[in-house]
Amino acid sequence: MAKVVIDPVTRIEGHLKIEVEVENGVVKDAWSSGTMYRGFEQLIQGKDPRDAIRITQRVCGVCNTIHGMSSVFAVDNAFGVTVPDNGRIIRNLIFASDWLADHPLHFYHLAALDYIDIMAVASYAGNDPALLKVKDKIVSLVKANDTYPLTPRYEPDAFVIKDPEVVTTAVSHYLEALEMRKLGHEMLALWGGRAPFFQNVVVGGVGIRPTVARIAEFTWRFEQLASWLENTYVADVVALGTGPLKPIHDLKVGLGVSNFLGYGAFDEKKSGDIKNRFFRSGVIDNLDLKNIKDLDPSKITEDVKYSYYKSASGLKPAVGKTDPDPKKADAYSFIKSPRYDGKPHEGGPLARMLMQQDPGFMELAGKIGVWPSAVARHAARAYETKMLIGQIRVWLDQLAKNINGEVCDDKALPMDAREGMGITDAPRSANGHWVSIDKGKVTNYQIVNASGWNFGPRDDKGVRGPVEEAIVGAPVPDPTNPTNVVRVVRSFDPCLACSVHIIEPTTNEILKFKVT
Amino acid sequence: MGESFKGLSRRDFLKVCGASATILGLSQSYVPQIAQALEGAAAKPPVLWLQGQNCTGCSVSALNSNHPSIAELVLDILSFRYQPNIMAASGDQAIQVIKDTIKNEKGKYVLVWEGAVPDKEDGLFAAFGEENGKPMTADKWITEAADSAAVVIATGTCAAFGGIPRANQAVTGAKGLLFDGTAKGGAYKGTTPVVNVPGCPPNPDWLVGTIVYWLMNKKAPDVDNYGRPKMFYGQTIHDNCERRAAFEAGLYLETWGDPAAIAPAEGGTATQNYCLVKKGCKGPITFSDCPIRRWNSRTSWPIGAHGICIGCTQPEFYAGLAPLYEKVPEVNLFGIQTTADNIAKVLGVAVAIGLGAHLVGNFATGRVGGKGGDK
Structure with a gap:
């Protein structure tokens, strides 16, 4: 048996380490470890609760809108405000703009290099001027003997796409995507002030009022981005997922726990109401797609037996504690282990799309085979992008028809004891903030973050977290090239820094990767 | 070549x-x-x-x-x-x-x-x-x-x-x-x-x-x-803020989204966009060129989108600038006179919390300054 450690897992957000045991070319067991701690839940104690909306966005520079929204929902809830419709819709537009920037970033810039042999570009023999330019670029890097950051890399395995035409097209889309995703951030900045880290969403709504000019400025960017997303991003994912990458799906690489959970996202009626969201909330157990249960947030708990915390295990987030001990025996992660009804649940695009069961998605799923996998997660992410594009147009219409409506229910800081819960789905999973306040100060703050649902370690009963479970069974014919492990890890779009090394237990030596 | x-x-x-x-x-x-x-x-x-x-x-x-x-x-x-x-x-x-x-x-x-x-x-x-x-x-x-x-x-x-x-x-x-x-x-x-x-x-x-x-x-x-x-952080947000005229005129936004404090071009009914300093804006003590350079291909910036500056380029950020939504104590609102004694007291505070020379200049002119007893 070979023990494989990957540290750091790159092309993700944060610091994460993944260890796997490989036997006969297949992963038998896996451990996921977050290797960084700052302590937002501690540093916000005693502070003005309104600060949390700004500060907790910095939990993650990629997922910042998600933490901002969860935080404002929690503080809204504690203050007892009623967010006006325009405030709610502008928040949706800010949030949705980030999703439209985030999903293509994830596919092209974080994940794609696991699926293509970028050096195949050198063999491109076609005449497309745009693709020839890409070829010239890559060839010149090779000639200059400086192909960083595209190399070093894992040796391309049997599943990697090597067709020069397909690869060159993908690389040209990778470069296009770098420009296009900026439009999403510009859209976000138009309503939110800047990206990353929007600045004007406040308790009760937003500070900004809609104007026809701003809707037009937004729409001009949005329609360019929407057209590119539908014709390039979604088209690429569907073409690759039903074509050259289908064998990875057929092998069920990255199956996971088969339990899914979603808090829902994008409020359609009352702000923060999990029962009236564009992407619905719910729970699926054992892949039973006919039985979608209502979400009951009181069933959420967090175990810490294997996490670096000395605080009690199994607590509900509203009364949760975060007291770190990085030298705790048996612990291997700074991530806690969230559980719903005592069981691990996967969150994210696949969870959402399985709950939504939109006919278009079910048709796509039917083409590739209806089971979870790394490829299925990419397909779900692309499909929901398309759904969201349609809904943004609806929100813009609603805003235009009520252009003089109020945007904020601005209430003073309450001095009595209050509690609030703010939960919403994020591009990569389900994210929640719980706040307690008294005398105008935060007395407790707990975050059950999106990637915690997927990347948490074993729970107190020793049951693996969703990513740990999804890696088990992945083919790793060559322990020095654990490409399938990082494919599965990245399909969950991790938002934390990961680390994976490769160790040969017999010698306990870390094998050095060959530099390609 | x-x-x-x-x-x-x-x-x-x-x-x-x-x-x-x-x-x-x-x-x-x-x-x-x-x-x-x-x-x-x-x-x-x-x-x-x-x-x-x-x-x-x-x-x-x-x-x-x-x-x-x-x-x-x-x-x-x-x-x-x-x-x-x-x-x-x-x-x-x-x-x-x-x-x-x-x-x-x-x-x-x-x-x-x-x-x-x-x-x-x-x-x-x-x-x-x-x-x-x-x-x-x-x-x-x-x-x-x-x-x-x-x-x-x-x-x-x-x-x-x-x-x-x-x-x-x-x-x-x-x-x-x-x-x-x-x-x-x-x-x-x-x-x-x-x-x-x-x-x-x-x-x-x-x-x-x-x-x-x-x-x-x-x-x-x-x-x-x-x-x-200095080419990027040489001046305060306040120096170049598009709402500076409102600050000088004593026009301050009190309620988020209030049309009576927002300019017509931004969906309100006021003569101009009111200054956000009463909402806690840290623009007066924050050094950066955000008002000019703006963000995201120059589409907007925090104050342009009706949010406060939270002072994120400052060495005091975050804990030293909390609470973010309370007025910066050192900033005098329009019409409040500062005596020479109080300026001296405030200068002591200002140096202690490390504000730059430029701000000291503003203290001296009375545009920015505490009431001495604020801190």
């Missing part, structure tokens, strides 16, 4: 040079000089971009660079040996690249450091990579990687001053590279020059502009007392 420069056509290369001139606020007549500086290098300058207690927001912001674009930076201008969010390599392969660069490119590479560096519990609160089965901590990496670098760019307020993680310093020991908040004495003790590019996140222009300046001049730009390039 042949037909192409490092894979770029001559036309594309000059476009990159022109963009670089723009970001530095230089006239296009500098393009030949920039071209000469970039062509002079035998190979693309190597970059190591390492992360401690970070959130990746600085990296995400850098992706929004326009002049030059991130693709031009990564593929044409610089040799990104290690950047954890974009590089192909993972695990030991990736760690080996850092080690090779430190060894083989000694004194030649740019180290970009993102995130604070914690030193409690043997530095275990931030680690990436392992050595002999033990985690390599950020406080070990910073010494090793910075000592052999040509220059260190501390990107973001965490790397520069400790930032948000420093608000939990009692637990993790988070500090900036050269500074612990406003005080000297950060996590890096070596002698390699460090340029601070704070901001939460930094505007991509500030970071890219600082790097391009260094490439052109092989020295750090002129900096203030906190190591920040």
Whole structure:
């Protein structure tokens, strides 16, 4: 048996380490470890609760809108405000703009290099001027003997796409995507002030009022981005997922726990109401797609037996504690282990799309085979992008028809004891903030973050977290090239820094990767 | 110089040079000089971009660079040996690249450091990579990687001053590279020059502009007392704020979204957009060019979108500027006179919390100043 450690897992957000045991070319067991701690839940104690909306966005520079929204929902809830419709819709537009920037970033810039042999570009023999330019670029890097950051890399395995035409097209889309995703951030900045880290969403709504000019400025960017997303991003994912990458799906690489959970996202009626969201909330157990249960947030708990915390295990987030001990025996992660009804649940695009069961998605799923996998997660992410594009147009219409409506229910800081819960789905999973306040100060703050649902370690009963479970069974014919492990890890779009090394237990030596 | 420069056509290369001139606020007549500086290098300058207690927001912001674009930076201008969010390599392969660069490119590479560096519990609160089965901590990496670098760019307020993680310093020991908040004495003790590019996140222009300046001049730009390039952080937000007239006229927004405090062009009924200082805006004590440069291809900026400035480029950020939504005590609203005695008292406070000379000037004119007993 070979023990494989990957540290750091790159092309993700944060610091994460993944260890796997490989036997006969297949992963038998896996451990996921977050290797960084700052302590937002501690540093916000005693502070003005309104600060949390700004500060907790910095939990993650990629997922910042998600933490901002969860935080404002929690503080809204504690203050007892009623967010006006325009405030709610502008928040949706800010949030949705980030999703439209985030999903293509994830596919092209974080994940794609696991699926293509970028050096195949050198063999491109076609005449497309745009693709020839890409070829010239890559060839010149090779000639200059400086192909960083595209190399070093894992040796391309049997599943990697090597067709020069397909690869060159993908690389040209990778470069296009770098420009296009900026439009999403510009859209976000138009309503939110800047990206990353929007600045004007406040308790009760937003500070900004809609104007026809701003809707037009937004729409001009949005329609360019929407057209590119539908014709390039979604088209690429569907073409690759039903074509050259289908064998990875057929092998069920990255199956996971088969339990899914979603808090829902994008409020359609009352702000923060999990029962009236564009992407619905719910729970699926054992892949039973006919039985979608209502979400009951009181069933959420967090175990810490294997996490670096000395605080009690199994607590509900509203009364949760975060007291770190990085030298705790048996612990291997700074991530806690969230559980719903005592069981691990996967969150994210696949969870959402399985709950939504939109006919278009079910048709796509039917083409590739209806089971979870790394490829299925990419397909779900692309499909929901398309759904969201349609809904943004609806929100813009609603805003235009009520252009003089109020945007904020601005209430003073309450001095009595209050509690609030703010939960919403994020591009990569389900994210929640719980706040307690008294005398105008935060007395407790707990975050059950999106990637915690997927990347948490074993729970107190020793049951693996969703990513740990999804890696088990992945083919790793060559322990020095654990490409399938990082494919599965990245399909969950991790938002934390990961680390994976490769160790040969017999010698306990870390094998050095060959530099390609 | 042949037909192409490092894979770029001559036309594309000059476009990159022109963009670089723009970001530095230089006239296009500098393009030949920039071209000469970039062509002079035998190979693309190597970059190591390492992360401690970070959130990746600085990296995400850098992706929004326009002049030059991130693709031009990564593929044409610089040799990104290690950047954890974009590089192909993972695990030991990736760690080996850092080690090779430190060894083989000694004194030649740019180290970009993102995130604070914690030193409690043997530095275990931030680690990436392992050595002999033990985690390599950020406080070990910073010494090793910075000592052999040509220059260190501390990107973001965490790397520069400790930032948000420093608000939990009692637990993790988070500090900036050269500074612990406003005080000297950060996590890096070596002698390699460090340029601070704070901001939460930094505007991509500030970071890219600082790097391009260094490439052109092989020295750090002129900096203030906190190591920040004056070309980007030389004035307060308040100095250039589009709502300055409202501040001077004593027009302050009291309720978010109130049409009576918002200009018609922004959907309100007031004569102008009212000043946000009563809502806690930190513009008067925050140094950066946000009002002019704006964000995201200049589409907007926090105050332009009716939000407060939270003072994210300041060494006091975050804990020293909390609560964010309460008026900065040192700021006098219109009509409040300050006696000479009170100015003197406030100046004492101002120096103690490290405000710059410019602000002191404003205290003296009575535009900014506490009531002495405020703090």
